Amino acid sequence: MTWTWFHRLGSPPHIYRLATRLTPWFAWPAALIIVAALYGGLVLAPPDYQQGDGFRMVYVHAPCAWMSLMVYTTLAVASAVGLIWRMKVAYAVAASCAPIGASFTAAALMTGMLFGRPMWGTYWAWDPQLTFELVLLFIYLGYMGLRSSFDDPQRADRASSMLAVVGFIDVPIIHFSTTWWNSLHQAPSVLRFGKPTIALPMLIPLLMMLLGFTLYFVAILLVRLRGEILRRERSASWLREAIVS
Amino acid sequence: MTPRRRRLLLVCGIVAGVAVSTGLALTAFRQNVTFYFIPSQVASGAVHSGEDFRLGGMVTKGSIHRVPGTLEIHFLVTDCTRTVPVTYTGLLPDLFREGQGVIAHGHLNGAGVFVADTVLAKHDEKYMPPEMAKQIEAEHGGVMPFGAEGDRLHTTTQAACAPQSPAQALSAAPPSTQASRGASRSPAAEGPPQASTRLPGGL
Numbered sequence: 001m002t003w004t005w006f007h008r009l010g011s012p013p014h015i016y017r018l019a020t021r022l023t024p025w026f027a028w029p030a031a032l033i034i035v036a037a038l039y040g041g042l043v044l045a046p047p048d049y050q051q052g053d054g055f056r057m058v059y060v061h062a063p064c065a066w067m068s069l070m071v072y073t074t075l076a077v078a079s080a081v082g083l084i085w086r087m088k089v090a091y092a093v094a095a096s097c098a099p100i101g102a103s104f105t106a107a108a109l110m111t112g113m114l115f116g117r118p119m120w121g122t123y124w125a126w127d128p129q130l131t132f133e134l135v136l137l138f139i140y141l142g143y144m145g146l147r148s149s150f151d152d153p154q155r156a157d158r159a160s161s162m163l164a165v166v167g168f169i170d171v172p173i174i175h176f177s178t179t180w181w182n183s184l185h186q187a188p189s190v191l192r193f194g195k196p197t198i199a200l201p202m203l204i205p206l207l208m209m210l211l212g213f214t215l216y217f218v219a220i221l222l223v224r225l226r227g228e229i230l231r232r233e234r235s236a237s238w239l240r241e242a243i244v245s
Numbered sequence: 246m247t248p249r250r251r252r253l254l255l256v257c258g259i260v261a262g263v264a265v266s267t268g269l270a271l272t273a274f275r276q277n278v279t280f281y282f283i284p285s286q287v288a289s290g291a292v293h294s295g296e297d298f299r300l301g302g303m304v305t306k307g308s309i310h311r312v313p314g315t316l317e318i319h320f321l322v323t324d325c326t327r328t329v330p331v332t333y334t335g336l337l338p339d340l341f342r343e344g345q346g347v348i349a350h351g352h353l354n355g356a357g358v359f360v361a362d363t364v365l366a367k368h369d370e371k372y373m374p375p376e377m378a379k380q381i382e383a384e385h386g387g388v389m390p391f392g393a394e395g396d397r398l399h400t401t402t403q404a405a406c407a408p409q410s411p412a413q414a415l416s417a418a419p420p421s422t423q424a425s426r427g428a429s430r431s432p433a434a435e436g437p438p439q440a441s442t443r444l445p446g447g448l
Contacts, residue, residue: 046374050340055372084253121338121365127280165256169263173271178396182280182301184348186370187396197395199373 010087013238016229019222026222030215037212040205048202057115059206063213064108066191068136069171071101071217075143076168079161091157092232094164095147096224100217102140109133120184127184128177132170139167153232281348283401284327292353299350300329300359301367301398303406306343322347322359325405329353333361340366346398369399 008014041059048055075097082090112130113123124130143160150156178187189198196203233239271278281301282291292298305321305328312318317334331349341347346367351360373381395403 046376048372049375049378050345050368051372058372080256083256084249086249086252119338119340119366119368121341122363125280125365128278162259165259166263168260169267173267179400180397181275181278182283182397184280184365184367185396186368187399189370189372192370197369197371199377201374202372 010085010089012089012092012229012233012236013242015089015092016226016233016242019226019229023219023222026215026219030212030219033208033212033215037205037208040208041202045202045205046199051119054115054118055202057111059209061108061111061115062190062206063209064104064111065133066210067213067217068101068105068108068133069174070214071097071104072136072140072168072171074221075101076164076171079164082157083161083165088157088232089229091161092225092228093221094161095157096221096228098140098144098147100220100224102137102144104213104217105133105137105140109137125184128181129174129183129185132174132177136167136170136174139163139170143167281398283324283398284322284329285324287329287353288327294353294355297350297352299348300331300361301346301348302329303402304341304343304345304347309343322349324402329359330357331359331361331364333364335362335364337364338366340368342366367398370395 038059042056045056047053075094078090078094078097081087082094109130112133116125117123143163146163147156147160150159175188175191177183178185190196190203190206198206230239281299284300284302286292287300300322302322302324305323308319308321310319315334316336317332318337319330319332321328322331323329331351333349333351341364346369348365348367349359349361350363350365354360
């Protein structure tokens with residue numbers, strides 16, 4: 001049956017073994033690509049005509065900001081799958097995403113502050129995009145807080161997933177905030193409908209950085225997912241068998 | 246209807262409901278999420294006199310005038326339709342340049358001059374090496390070959406600023422612009438990225 005692989009995605013032992021096997025295939029390329037992209041961005045890319053060498057902060061700031069949205073999207077989709085199909089592995093994926101996404105969001109906010117001070121002249125402004133990114137950090141923290149406030153894992157899964165699905169509204173708001181409202185932050189340079197507005201030699205390291213960060217996210221997600229499955233299945237027979245053998 | 250289908254509809258319903266209500270709320274509070282007002286909005290009375298607000302626009306080329314021996318600076322902020330004179334005393338960000346975006350916080354005094362207590366530089370989403378900026382300026386007369394889908398300040402001012410012939414640009418500028426043209430220029434405006442200061446406002 002062609003759908004067997006899909007149904008097996010719902011099986012914790014299968015996912016546990018798959019995650020163990022796949023982790024190095026994401027972790028090593030992530031490390032190599034990030035190192036190469038850093039060299040490309042910090043050394044090879046030319047300085048910007050306006051911002052000089054200061055623009056290089058974009059190579060850390062923009063990927064962090066993209067990842068904060070991408071990880072939340074993963075979290076929200078996994079939560080919805082968990083809610084609709086009552087899939088334990090999907091809940092485990094969502095729970096594993098939260099601390100990673102919160103870290104990327106915090107990193108995006110902090111690198112943004114360090115970027116904003118020399119370019120705009122301020123660390124922080126209550127600009128729509130900055131404010132909604134801060135709200136995203138609070139949604140991540142709220143999701144984690146809500147999960148940990150339940151003793152019953154099933155209730156924790158359902159309640160926190162509902163919050164995750166509702167909170168998804170923040171993702172398109174952050175992305176389109178610069179085109180919808182007056183803002184201090186500029187519009188997206190790469191993730192836009194038209195051509196990127198960043199010159200090719202500067203764009204290549206940026207896209208490599210995004211790829212590297214994505215692979216890093218998957219690697220960390222797989223590691224966290226294994227921990228999450230171990231915690232949830234601690235009394236399951238397959239686990240006892242796997243440890244004994 | 247199976248329970249799974251019911252849950253699917255429930256989740257879709259929640260997403261749709263949250264999207265619609267957030268959309269309505271944000272539309273209703275549009276004024277309150279306005280980070281700054283452009284000179285046209287100020288001219289049409291969007292702000293009460295004496296009230297603190299942020300003014301956003303482009304620094305008119307040739308309008309920067311520094312008072313020697315002090316940190317006082319006078320310049321014009323324009324959206325290519327209306328212009329507001331600004332006065333400020335203090336340190337400016339490096340990206341504060343003629344023809345570039347700026348967001349100033351302060352209030353209008355009785356004479357219609359915006360007295361700023363903070364001045365922030367606002368740059369657009371274009372990144373390129375200096376040689377490319379010079380080349381584009383030479384080949385396209387300063388008009389970037391990129392798409393026009395930018396942030397609100399740059400898309401609104403771009404339409405008004407870019408396609409003007411020099412004669413139109415002069416007639417659109419208020420008399421005070423021409424009066425202060427050729428006045429003492431800031432070192433920042435004459436810094437290395439010369440090409441950029443000659444690109445039209447939004448670009």
